Amino acid sequence: MGVEELYRNLSSKQKKAFRVKAAGKLMELGIIDSDHNVKNTDMWDKLEAIFGAGNVLKTLQMRIGQRAIKRAERKAARNKSQAFYDSDAWKRLRYQALKLHGARCQCCGATRSDNVQIHVDHIKPRSKYPELELELSNLQILCEPCNIGKSALDETDWRDQPKTKVTMIWN
Ligand SMILES: [Zn+2]
16 A cells, blocks of 8 residues: 555544644744744745645645655564564464574574574565565574674575585595
8 A cells, every 4th residue: 555545544633633744844844833824934935835835734745645655664564573583483483493403693693602692594585575484494603793783684594515425535
């Protein structure tokens, strides 16, 4: 759902709150007074030139509303993410990954004795590959600094490369 559509679905009470906020912003900037009379005609004319005559308050209200909606969406995404990390399915898988690789950062070699937290990292980040969020093969062990450094943009696989097979030569 686009932001515009979300905004249209707001209650009139919510929209009014944004309108009041928008007016408050204009008052704060000294452009209108508390009776909504234009005080700074220069600034008002500039705003009308940008947003169109009669649209200043509406546009500001819309922008404040859009920001509020984006904040709410980010909060919902954070809650959803927290629910994932709290789930038993994730805790079971996380444990499997630690058992498989050991609790040592596969990038820098740090362990908890180096005073770092050990994270189980999604190699291909959940934000881009939600279908891989419960795949053991998509997990690696990283310390917190390495994990933060990697971020959700990097997809480097730091797991040990498969050991080269030793060919026994009999002579
Ligand atoms: Zn590390």
